[in-house]
Structures are given as C-alpha cells and as structure tokens.
Amino acid sequence: SAVISQKPSRDICQRGTSLTIQCQVDSQVTMMFWYRQQPGQSLTLIATANQGSEATYESGFVIDKFPISRPNLTFSTLTVSNMSPEDSSIYLCSVEQGLSYEQYFGPGTRLTVT
C-alpha cells in the first residue's frame, strides 16, 4: 500500500493569511486528490491533481482560493488562500494505486483559522 505523508499535521492560522499543505507519496502515482473534512462532517473532494496539467476543481472550489501544484509524480501541494474561520477543516490528500483500485489517504492536516 502507498505510504503518504502530509505537512504540517496541524496549524493554527490567522484569518486573511495563507497556508500551503504538502503531500508526499512513497511511489509514483498518476492522480492525487485533495479532500476537505469540515468538523463533524463527511469528506468532500476539492480537486484532482495530475502531474503536468492544471488541477481539476469540483463545484464550489476555485483555483484562486485553493491553488494546487503537482511538480512530479510523488508530490503535491494545496494552498488555502485568504483564510477565514469557515476554512477550519481537516485537509487530506489521497492517491489511487494499482490495479486493485485501492485509494489511500494521508494522515491529514488539521487547520484552525482564528
């Protein structure tokens, strides 16, 4: 199974600032996904990050607010820009691996915006 790490694991940020979250995978993967889990809620897909192309955003999420980079097949970043308290959530990256179609999640980044 893929081993995924995220940095930072948690952060407390002031409104109006930005935070960049890193996601590192121990093997090369084509697609990486970014999800948000608001407190007490389920997970919602933010965007799909493919290496060498622009990220594809889901309805309700825009590039200006959540810019994503995917410089290679093992790494991606998600930036949460101009943060407000409503952005307080857990942000998780995931990857799909192999012919088994398993999808693995990173440990998450717990963001609190004050």
Next chain:
Amino acid sequence: ELKVEQNPLFLSMQEGKNYTIYCNYSTTSDRLYWYRQDPGKSLESLFVLLSNGAVKQEGRLMASLDTKARLSTLHITAAVHDLSATYFCAGTYNQGGKLIFGQGTELSVKP
C-alpha cells in the same frame, strides 16, 4: 451526479450483536469503497468492491455490493468495542478516482 447516502447515521450496539450499515447510491458507480475513521485520525481502507455480487470479508466485517439495487452493505458480526469508529462508504464515477462519500455512520459498541 452521483449521490451516496448511508443509514443509519448513528448506531449504538451491544457487544456480541450483529448489525448492518446500508449505503445507497443514486447512479451507476464504478466502484464502491468502505473506510473506517477513528476520532482524530485519517481514513483506513477496509474494502473495495468492483462488481455486482462482490463480497469481501475481514474479521467481523463483511461488505457486499448489489449494483442493480445500487446498494452496498457493511455487516458487523458479534460486535466488539474495538469496532467503535465512523464508517464511510464512497462511490466513484466516470472511470475516475474521484470519491463521493456518504455521510458516515458513527458506530458505538458498548459492553
């Protein structure tokens, strides 16, 4: 647009009892996933169901998929306290890896 609904959303069980969590989805889903999430933790992959009639079992958990009914179930046999967690099902669409999650079922197993 794929929508996924779970029920029940909250489940309090006694140890040793059996129960089933249901996952309904609105349109064709390529695959059906089950995850477990412990408080403050990330998601742990339990099962991936790929085709109609698929059944997978791991320990006290068994998952099945009926694509015609657009229904997946997660059956818990002889529950133990260690199974207390939130369980999510998720479907995919358009042959991609995008997961659409259900609301989650918070399971509490009491002695």
